[in-house]
Amino acid sequence: MLLRFSRAVARVDKSVRRSRGFTLIELLVVIAIIAILIALLLPAVQQAREAARRSSCKNNLKQLGLALQNYQETHSVFPPGGVIGPCAGNPPVNLSGIQDCAGGQSLGGNWLLYVLPQMEQTGLWDIAAPILSARDPLDYMNNKFGHFTPVAFRCPSHPVDRRKDVGFRALENMSRGNYAANYGSGDLLDSYTSQNGGIFTINSSIRMTDIKDGSSNTVLVSEVQYRDSVRTDSRGAWVYSGMGGSAFSTGRNPNSVIPDILDSCSNSTELPCSTAIDGTQIAAARSFHVGGVQVCFADGSGRFISENISAEIWKALGTRIGGEVIGEF
Template identity: 30%
Template sequence: MTSSSMARRVRRAGFTLIELLVVIAIIAVLIALLLPAVQSAREAARRAQCVNNLKQIGLALMNYESANGVFPPGGVADESKAGIWGGVGANNVLSWRALILPQMEATAVYNAINFSQPMSSNAPDPRAQWTAYMTVNSTWLCPSDDNPGGISPGFRAMGGLNGNFPNGTSPNNPITNAPETRVPVSNYAGSFGDNYAIGGLTPPGGPWETPINTVLPPGVPRSGHAGFWGTNFNENLSARGPGVLRGYFSYRIAGIAPVTIASVTDGTSNTIMAGETLPAQVADNNFWNHNGCTFGTTIPINWQTRQAPAIQFGSPVWTSRFSYASKGAKSNHPGGANFLFGDGSVKFLKNTINPIAYNALGSRNGGEVVSADAL
């Protein structure tokens, strides 16, 4: 073998620059093709976990109803006894989430709660509630939540762009003896149905709601009924009655009859019990108290309310997360959100759902007929 032939063989042993660039380009194309599939698989797994979380919550609610004959109230807040906002007198303002903890295999946390005191610094001994206050089980958290500005999974800072607010002031941290600055949150809220989410709070109501005090012709469906957030106030919020809770959970209990399975005359498989929410888009989302535990179906699914600062009252800016328009269901799942129904099933509803059908699914005894084509 001559020296020239040996040199040619040596030169052919490696890639040329062009060949190397071609290989890199092929690898880049393969990665670009595979990445969406990987992301889709991950989201499918996250959505499956979210569905499982809601099913566990649904089972706990059913077990609570079986033991007590009624579903839990949205919040232990009766303003006929005392002011409700900070937790006063007979009001500890705890939400339905706290009441079903024994059915969620969280009896130890439940036993750490002093139900004669509010979960805030208004309690006679605000340190006593701190241990329970700082415990949020992963079942209450959707893995698709990107947790912007979160301190750790299930917690936000108090205030700030992505922060949240408790009801009143948080219980005292026994280490610092100062109100806790972290706020426990949840990705799942109970439905008050198609009661007004805005209505008389900022008349004439939200852009998706039937203006308050409107008399519609027979057969024309309403979007919004007297009793904002499931209370029994009238449309103008000036007096009690004739508002009734249309869904499962009212954030106040004065004048509201407990919800039973028998009262769900539209059918449990056709009535939303709970659904997803995003703490970063709801300023008052908090795990323990009544003001952060519900949503309504008059607001479109995944309506964006992430902006700050606060809403300008009297000049509705329905994109602000401080506004009443934040009281809608929302998730980070592409195209919609997961919902728990009264029969324990979990369904994914799209952003494009017919608003009339969505409101009908929110009411438990409205007598509406929901077509599968409208979902």
């Protein structure tokens, strides 16, 4: 009796041990389920990361807006979009290669350089300030700043820039950034007219009281894209005051498929462009956010603007004294 009982217990124990294992099919099913869960989670993780990057980008724009407002309170005007000497013409329309012109200052500092103190970048300002009155300030800027861009001047949503040869033009190496000033609703020449002009242009000195359309209806700054490792493309060059560098126009809708017209560029499917040096230069606001770009208005408020916004409303948001009646957007 005892022997039979022991044998029965042994059989039960073996059966229990066998039931604790997984078959190959069960293991494959578990692996497949885990793979499906990971595939479902990855987009959510990526969306969460992009939401964080987009929020950081919006905060950068608001900080730039605050810096520009502080500059305006201190100096009674917004900084110029860029400073260019008389050898570039009046109004200066050819921003390509003017460092070689004879006599006087040529291409100088831009609005991003002038707000460095308000952005708590006094170290960079101490480097930049003595250079701004030099013969060819932009050439000196290239040598001093090299490939350095303040973190606050770059949108985290932009793909990682490995900082390898991101200059433009044959002899220059300009670091890239993602924020640009509003030059109005037309091309470079139009930016000098009150009807189409924005808050910035070359040698501008716009006061808050000059924004007749209202500070909450006039874009101050937005975003631009650039291409890594393309020497011939000026887009995103943050110390450069030309269209596409640190300036944009609402004459093109955000992320427009219509090519930009720039002093210097390299055409591509992602960033279409053509070149001109006759004042017809124009560049759209562009970003890596899905569906549009972020902007900061002259009152300091931030907002995401759809790339499908009405072209007329977007143009109206670019002018400071256009007198347009702006509806919902």
